[in-house]
Amino acid sequence: xxxxxxxxxxxxxxxxxxxxxxxxxxxxxxxxxxxxxxxxxxxxxxxxxxxxxxxxxxxxxxxxxxxxxxxxxxxxxxxxxxxxxxxxxxxxxxxxxxxxxxxxxxxxxxxxxxxxxxxxxxxxxxxxxxxxxxxxxxxxxxxxxxxxxxxxxxxxxxxxxxxxxxxxxxxxxxxxxxxxxxxxxxxxxxxxxxxxxxxxxxxxxxxxxxxxxxxxxxxxxxxxxxxxxxxxxxxxxxxxxxxxxxxxxxxxxxxxxxxxxxxxxxxxxxxxxxxxxxxxxxxxxxxxxxxxxxxxxxxxxxxxxxxxxxxxxxxxxxx
Numbered sequence: 001x002x003x004x005x006x007x008x009x010x011x012x013x014x015x016x017x018x019x020x021x022x023x024x025x026x027x028x029x030x031x032x033x034x035x036x037x038x039x040x041x042x043x044x045x046x047x048x049x050x051x052x053x054x055x056x057x058x059x060x061x062x063x064x065x066x067x068x069x070x071x072x073x074x075x076x077x078x079x080x081x082x083x084x085x086x087x088x089x090x091x092x093x094x095x096x097x098x099x100x101x102x103x104x105x106x107x108x109x110x111x112x113x114x115x116x117x118x119x120x121x122x123x124x125x126x127x128x129x130x131x132x133x134x135x136x137x138x139x140x141x142x143x144x145x146x147x148x149x150x151x152x153x154x155x156x157x158x159x160x161x162x163x164x165x166x167x168x169x170x171x172x173x174x175x176x177x178x179x180x181x182x183x184x185x186x187x188x189x190x191x192x193x194x195x196x197x198x199x200x201x202x203x204x205x206x207x208x209x210x211x212x213x214x215x216x217x218x219x220x221x222x223x224x225x226x227x228x229x230x231x232x233x234x235x236x237x238x239x240x241x242x243x244x245x246x247x248x249x250x251x252x253x254x255x256x257x258x259x260x261x262x263x264x265x266x267x268x269x270x271x272x273x274x275x276x277x278x279x280x281x282x283x284x285x286x287x288x289x290x291x292x293x294x295x296x297x298x299x300x301x302x303x304x305x306x307x308x309x310x311x312x313x314x315x316x317x318x319x
Contacts, residue, residue, distance in 0.1 A: 014065040023049060024057035027069060036133060043241065045203070046070055055196040056212055077134040078108055084120025089297055094159035094289050095152060096121065096138070099299050102148040102276050107136035121153055128153070132160045140164050141172075141239055146257075149176070149281025150299050154289075162289030167239060173285030176234040176244060177221075177301060179278035179309065180253040181264045181271075183230050188219045191247040195240040204260060205242045207250045214240045216247045226315045227268045229256055244279060255279055256308075270311050278305055 018026050027047055028038035039057040041047050047054065048068040049061075061067075084104075090097040100106070100117060107118035118136050121128055128138040131154050138153040140163045154160035166172050196211030198204040215237035222231040230253070234244050245261045248254055254262020257274030266272050285296035301309065 008071060009068055010071045012067045012069065014061045014063060014067065016063060018061055019063045020060055022057065023047070023054050023059045023061055023067070026061060027067075031069065034133065037135070041070070043197070053197055055208065055210055058212075077129060078116075078119055078122065078137070079114075080123035080126065081114055081116070081119035082123040084115060084117065084123065086117070086120045086124060088124075089150065089299070090295070091125075091155070094154070094156045095163075095295075096125065096155050097284065097297050098151045098153060100143055100148055100151050100281075101302065102146050102304070105145050106142045106151070107139050117151070125155060128155055131155065131157055141167055143281060144242065144245075144277070144279075146276040147176075147279045147281065148299075148302050148305075150284035150297055151281070152284060152286060156289075159289040163286065166286055170237055171287065173283060173296065174236040174239075174281065175283035176236070177280050177282050177305075178232050178234055178244065178248065179256040179274075179305075179312070180230055180232055180248055181256060181262065181266065182228060182253045183223050183225065184218075184220050184232070184251075184253055186220075189217070190237075191216045191218065191251055193247060193250055195243060195246055205240065205246045207246060212238075212240055214238045214243050214247065216244055222313075224312050224315065224317075226317055227266070227271055227312060229266075229271060229312065231309065245277060270308070270315070274308060275304070278308065280305055 024035055024038040024042060027041060028035045042054055042057050045053045050065050087099040089099050105112045105116045107116050118139055121138055131138045138155060140152060140154050140160060143149060143151055152163060154163050192215045193207040194211035195205050195214040196208040198206045217235040219233045220230055221233055236243060245255055245258055249261040254264055256271055256278040258277040280301055283298050288295050
């Protein structure tokens with residue numbers, strides 16, 4: 001494997017020694033970072049393969065290809081930020097459950113260096129610094145910046161290992177409420193469609209045949225014909241980036257307020273008033289990492305979403 005480039009970026013030629021290996025594994029070896037950090041670099045568009053962002057971390061390298069990647073990536077430990085306000089729903093020696101407000105970024109990255117949930121956790125629970133990745137201590141899963149609701153954080157190394165394994169084995173219960181455009185014909189169903197990075201818009205995810213497996217179950221709770229929207233419950237079976245938003249858009253029912261996926265311009269003022277994607281994590285359930293007890297938490301819709309939903313409910317149905 002040969003390399004050249006500037007002090008900030010290097011170009012690496014794929015040689016026979018690594019042909020057939022996953023790109024995330026090779027990136028982790030070259031940069032001496034964990035596979036998780038390597039996957040994040042790929043997801044953030046920091047790694048190029050033959051001039052394009054790889055569709056997924058599991059892409060296998062071929063002879064004659066070339067990669068462009070940062071010369072040095074050190075997952076620096078983040079700084080605690082005591083100014084971050086946290087709504088703690090549960091805490092013990094191993095687990096913290098947080099009710100995240102919309103607008104709060106989970107951990108630093110992509111131009112956000114301070115004021116994140118992870119930094120607030122670190123200020124309140126300094127011991128979390130030694131749990132998981134230094135750049136996102138304790139974090140085992142994420143919610144998008146514009147999504148509100150329940151999130152679990154590992155407070156101990158044992159909890160980190162157990163919770164990440166539960167996520168991998170799909171035993172964590174995660175339920176969301178969403179308002180979507182259009183009126184689904186079926187009362188319930190499963191969206192089973194692989195998700196990968198868009199090659200045209202690298203910061204977006206799309207349904208693509210060579211993407212990572214993704215499954216989202218849904219149930220229609222209410223339909224509002226007068227404004228052509230429906231209130232749905234979504235249950236995650238996998239946890240891909242932007243999964244609910246991508247799947248909802250893919251089946252023709254993008255989330256109200258989502259200007260990245262769907263971006264529907266509703267003719268109804270009340271629907272256009274949504275200032276963020278109407279998506280809230282209402283339920284989180286998991287097995288406690290040390291006691292084995294099943295724990296379940298619920299979070300009601302925050303005021304901005306409940307007010308919008310109540311306003312929609314108040315609109316008379318079409319005659």
